[in-house]
Amino acid sequence: MNLLKLLPLAALLGALLPAQNRSEPTQEELTKLRTEKLAKPVFTKAAWLTDYDKARAKAKQENKLLFTYFTRSYAH
Amino acid sequence: MHNTSHVADEPYPTLLQDKGFRAFPSICFMDTEGNVLTRPGRSVKAMAETQAQTSQLVALRAKGDKASATQQRDLFLVELQLDLVKADEIQARADKLTLSEADKKFVAQKLVDAEIGAIMAKAQKEGPEKTGEALAGILAAGKTPSDQISSQFWFAVLNHAAKQKDAKLAQRCYDVLEKRHSGDKQFERALPEWKKLLDEAKAK
Numbered sequence: 001m002n003l004l005k006l007l008p009l010a011a012l013l014g015a016l017l018p019a020q021n022r023s024e025p026t027q028e029e030l031t032k033l034r035t036e037k038l039a040k041p042v043f044t045k046a047a048w049l050t051d052y053d054k055a056r057a058k059a060k061q062e063n064k065l066l067f068t069y070f071t072r073s074y075a076h
Numbered sequence: 077m078h079n080t081s082h083v084a085d086e087p088y089p090t091l092l093q094d095k096g097f098r099a100f101p102s103i104c105f106m107d108t109e110g111n112v113l114t115r116p117g118r119s120v121k122a123m124a125e126t127q128a129q130t131s132q133l134v135a136l137r138a139k140g141d142k143a144s145a146t147q148q149r150d151l152f153l154v155e156l157q158l159d160l161v162k163a164d165e166i167q168a169r170a171d172k173l174t175l176s177e178a179d180k181k182f183v184a185q186k187l188v189d190a191e192i193g194a195i196m197a198k199a200q201k202e203g204p205e206k207t208g209e210a211l212a213g214i215l216a217a218g219k220t221p222s223d224q225i226s227s228q229f230w231f232a233v234l235n236h237a238a239k240q241k242d243a244k245l246a247q248r249c250y251d252v253l254e255k256r257h258s259g260d261k262q263f264e265r266a267l268p269e270w271k272k273l274l275d276e277a278k279a280k
Contacts, residue, residue, distance in 0.1 A: 060108040
């Protein structure tokens with residue numbers, strides 16, 4: 001059987017702050033958190049895509065499944 | 077607190093909810109159209125197994141009407157492994173296929189697990205006593221849940237057995253719970269509570 005290969009997609013849906021009592025974070029803070037999260041080994045050690053449209057298009061082109069990981073700045 | 081902050085350029089801010097998930101982090105396998113196919117467990121082993129099964133699922137579904145009898149059987153079995161067959165459709169689909177004795181046993185086990193799942197899904201509405209009684213009825217009928225059934229099942233029946241002073245049933249439940257969770261720090265406090273229920277069942 002021709003098993004489909006896998007295309008990892010990390011869907012970073014909003015970089016949210018963990019603390020409940022903090023004031024609304026600025027866009028700069030959120031962007032920084034997202035960048036820091038994407039620099040973690042879990043994302044740098046594999047060819048993750050963070051663009052949902054591009055990931056689906058690539059998966060279609062390469063006949064792969066999407067392995068999708070929904071996370072945000074403070075989540076593991 | 078429901079925090080809705082997100083980076084302004086995020087093109088799919090509600091994708092998590094759109095795909096039927098509630099919490100971060102969540103993982104799944106999707107097809108190329110973005111349909112969620114399966115949700116693997118959190119271990120590497122579980123992910124690898126689900127990946128293989130999902131790939132098989134997609135390949136077999138792609139056969140459509142051209143699928144051979146063997147492929148139709150394989151599709152049913154992989155869908156059953158992935159819990160993608162509705163409980164009330166399991167038997168009807170199984171009856172249309174030629175299954176080996178091992179396959180039939182697997183189907184029978186899934187039917188037992190589905191029966192348990194249906195009872196546990198109503199637990200909040202029915203309350204712990206009725207639920208425990210109904211679940212104990214499964215065991216009394218000679219049916220055994222698979223290892224995939226959560227410890228909630230055994231805990232619910234243990235509670236029921238303690239109230240009914242059914243020492244034999246309580247011992248069976250306790251033994252399963254102890255085997256599963258002994259040495260697990262998360263259950264350090266639960267194990268003595270379960271032992272108390274066992275003692276309660278044994279007390280005259």
